[in-house]
Amino acid sequence: MTALQKKPVNPIAHLSADDIELIGKELDEIRQGVIDGRGEADARYIRKVIDVHRKLELGSRAVLLASGFPPAWIVGTIGLSVAKILENMEIGHNILHGQWDWMRDPKIHSTTWEWDMASPAAQWKHSHNELHHTYTNVIGKDNDLGYGIMRVDEDQPWHPFHLGQPVWSFINACFFEYGIAAYDLELGAVIAKKQTKDPEFRARAKAVLRKIGKQVAKDYVAHPLLSGPNFVSTLAANFTANIVRNLWSNSVILCGHFPEGVETFEKKSIDGETRGEWYLRQMLGSANISGSKAMHILTGNLSHQIEHHLFPDLPSNRYAEIAPRIRDLFDRYGLNYHSAPLPKQVASAWHKIIRLSLPNGWLERTTPRNLPSQLVTLYKMTTGGPKVRRRLQRLLAA
């Protein structure tokens, strides 16, 4: 992807400053409409989801006490995986966004909630709510773009190191919660700047380790011990449920901002950004997943990523209801409402990860016929120095 400002055809060139402010005004009205209608039914909804999660988790863990019996293992693992997905997505993520703070229930509140996740809620709220949601898809500001470990933009020079990108992206997906914890800690930057002795960092790192300790003790010690002779099979079930949840949440999040066609923005483009321009950036920088109601709930309604990014603090159960109006707004202003089924969005995101792991233009220009010569070029770029890379890159792009 290339930052929107550098594209040969700018997808928002047809919008005047007035158009953008009108879009902003209309979105403010939609937002207000939902706020005015928030009430008992919404409160009932989130309490119901929380209730279902707790019963499902409790039931699944109870079944797993007999995890040595294969059908129990299968049922329990599926149940626990779904419970963990619900807890992270529709419940945790959305409560921590403050979507339910209006209920004034101290037990369902962004300032008190803690979730089944390696990263402590407080640290995640900072990196996610403040940084990612404020600077969505701004290269160099929004670290969600590639989590600081990936090449996400054609303008970032390619390095042989990037060849491994698909592999570590997959490993990151499997252990996503730990990746998120490291990312919330800004571990990479702290190590690069040699600030690991900084007391503030140490305190945060300690909080993460304490949280991970509790999580590990629960899934890999306490519940296996409760299973007695089924210790190992329960441990395996819990491990599997965590991996399933990690792969699922990683896929959903990839779909939100990473499919082909989702725009990114240059750092200087957000200087003095108006409310309307901020809205527009959210509109173009997010992608939806189409599907059934169950799918929406299991993605924490991040399948309505566009609506979520426009109104991150509105209750998630309302996104589906406003989606047609948002889509209509896109249509009227000639903008691309990016929505596709889950497999398509996941494939698109992974296609981009693979494409960017290779030098610009390499994947696009490779056909079965020219494969040998393309591989030679790639080999030379991988083993040669920066000069060789630059020369061959020019040839590839030509």
Next chain:
Amino acid sequence: MTSTVPRPSPARPALTALRDRALRLAELVTTPLLPADYLDLIHPLRAGADLRGRIEAVHRETRDAATLVIRPGADWRPHLPGQWVRIGVEVDGVRQWRAYSLTSDLPRTDSCISITVKAIPGGRVSNHLVHRTQPGTLVHLDQATGEFVLPTPAPAKVLFVTAGSGITPVMGILRNRTDLSDVVLVHSAPAADDVVFGAELRALAAAGRLRLVEQHTDTAGLLDAAAIADLVPDLAERATWACGPVGLLEALEEHWAAAGLADRLHTERFRPTVLVPGEGGTVTFARSGTTLEADGSTPILDAAEEAGVLMPSGCRMGICFGCVLPLREGAVRDLRNGELTTAAPGDGVLVQTCISAAAGACDIDY
């Protein structure tokens, strides 16, 4: 004189230690939730839970008043007649806390408590409680509290002056303090049908338990503090408890003070001071000891930072909730939509300081 610290019985610390250890083990299994989160699914009224109550019955008293019979959680502590309780109830999905006098008939209520609520015109919570509450609903409770309580032994002669729902704490007293021998009750209500507990009060009067003076304001006009002396000639000999609108109580206090009887009058204000939100106001940060003047268009966050308060902050546009602080008392206006949020003492309503401006004096817990 030497004083000894009361020593807990030896069995208790061992038991507590054991329970603490069991609880820690249970937490290991339930983290990041607490064992209580699961126990609440099964038994929300158990000992050790947050104090709640279940509404067992709703009895209509008048066309705009109803008594709610509530079974409180196991940790509810016995109350004294005349005290009030704060009750947290979800209205349109939002938890709202209000204080109501307890009207329980203690020996006859099967360990339930009751409150009697009069619907105030436009009152969100009171109308919800009177007209739309279903038995089975869980509510949140605080322990009972309040000073509107008769001493023991009871004074020989007692006068109650009440108006409207001001009868509720007095009803709690009349039902339970059978040791009162000489009672006069002067009660003011629009008409006979509007008297909450009208039938019960008249029955008590007929049984000789009290002398009841009803003032029906639709026909007889408002209760005049000075006229009470005519209705109750031995007023000076009586210890007086009064509950009703602020205007009536102020008039009574003035009158009793003028008669040199100020220490014989006890009053209960059951409605908070009416808050008139304005534009801007004084914002107090109690814990950091800062007070500042903020105008009605500046976010409290900005105003506080200008004044040097180290505020928590985040996106500064109302989406991340990184700046949320409890408003202990006062009113703020959401700069995005003009919506007002008000808080009475004890509410601790959490507000986003980055998009909220002061709309009157604000006391923020920070």
